[in-house]
Amino acid sequence: MSWFESTLNFLSPGWVGSLIGLAGLLAAVVAYLRSRKRTSLSFAYLGEHLLGSDSNALPEGISVQYHGADIPRLTRSVIVLWNSGENTILGSDVVSIDPLRFCIGTDGEMLSASILKETRSVNDFKIRHPSAHAPNEAIVEFNYFDSKDGVVVEILHTSASRHPRIKGTLRGLPEGMKSVGRMSRSPSLFKRTGLGRLFPFLIASMTTWLPITVGCAFMLTALFGSSETVNTVMTLNLEKSNTAVMMMGGLYLGMGLFSLYLLRRKHPKNLHVEALE
Known part of the structure; x- marks a missing residue:
C-alpha cells in the first residue's frame, strides 16, 4: 500500500472531518478575538465593614471619630477600574456636565479615597475631594487609558452599603461602563492557616x-x-x-x-x- 493510500485510509473516518471542522471553528474564533476593536471601560469592586454593619451602627457605648467628628460606621470599598477594550479612552471623552465619579450610598459620606495601584503614572489619574453638596461622590479625572490601563482605588466611608458605583457619561460608550460584579476572596480561615494561595x-x-x-x-x-x-x-x-x-x-x-x-x-x-x- 502506497503512502497516498495510507493517508486516504487515515483521513476516511468521520471523526477526521469533525476534528478539522472544530479546528477551523476555533481558528475563526481566535482570529475574530484578535482583530476586534472595542471601546469598553469596566470596573469590579470589593467591600467590607471595618466597624459597624449594614443593618446597625456601632454598639451603644462605642464611638469612633474622624477628624473630631463621630461616625456611625466605617466601611471600606475597593474599586478596580480599567480599559477592557482595545481602543484608547481619552479623558476628554468624559462629558463635562456628567463627569466620571465614584459614588457610595446616600446614607453616608466619603472619608478618604486613595490610589492603591495604577498601571502607569502617565495616565495621570486624579481623585477630587468630595464637595459639601455631594459628600458621597468623588469626581475623578485621567489623561488617557490604553488597553488594560487602569487603577485600584480604596474608599473609606460611612455608608451602610459596601457596593460602590461609578457614574458618568463618556463619548463612545452609549451603554455606559460595564460592571463585572463583586470580586471573590479566600475565606479568612485559609489565610490564617497559610493556605490562602x-x-x-x-x-x-x-x-x-x-x-x-x-x-x-x-x-x-x-x-x-x-x-x-x-x-x-x-x-x-x-x-x-x-x-x-x-x-x-x-x-x-x-x-x-x-x-x-x-x-x-x-x-x-x-x-x-x-x-x-
Whole structure:
C-alpha cells in the first residue's frame, strides 16, 4: 500500500472531518478575538465593614471619630477600574456636565479615597475631594487609558452599603461602563492557616480542571477508542455507542468550562494588589 493510500485510509473516518471542522471553528474564533476593536471601560469592586454593619451602627457605648467628628460606621470599598477594550479612552471623552465619579450610598459620606495601584503614572489619574453638596461622590479625572490601563482605588466611608458605583457619561460608550460584579476572596480561615494561595488552587482543581480532564478523556475515547473500550466505559444503562460517550464528555467539559468562567480573575493581572485577596 502506497503512502497516498495510507493517508486516504487515515483521513476516511468521520471523526477526521469533525476534528478539522472544530479546528477551523476555533481558528475563526481566535482570529475574530484578535482583530476586534472595542471601546469598553469596566470596573469590579470589593467591600467590607471595618466597624459597624449594614443593618446597625456601632454598639451603644462605642464611638469612633474622624477628624473630631463621630461616625456611625466605617466601611471600606475597593474599586478596580480599567480599559477592557482595545481602543484608547481619552479623558476628554468624559462629558463635562456628567463627569466620571465614584459614588457610595446616600446614607453616608466619603472619608478618604486613595490610589492603591495604577498601571502607569502617565495616565495621570486624579481623585477630587468630595464637595459639601455631594459628600458621597468623588469626581475623578485621567489623561488617557490604553488597553488594560487602569487603577485600584480604596474608599473609606460611612455608608451602610459596601457596593460602590461609578457614574458618568463618556463619548463612545452609549451603554455606559460595564460592571463585572463583586470580586471573590479566600475565606479568612485559609489565610490564617497559610493556605490562602492553596485554597483557590484546590477549588479550581476540583470544580474546573477535574471535570475538564474527565470530559476530554470521554471525548478522546469516543473519537479514537475501540468498540471494546467504549463498552467498558459505558457502565450505566445507556446506549453503548460513541455518541453517548461523546455526550458524556461534552457534559463534563461544559461543567468544567463554566466553573472556569466563574472562578476567573475579573480584573487584569497587572492591577492585582494584596487588598483584593
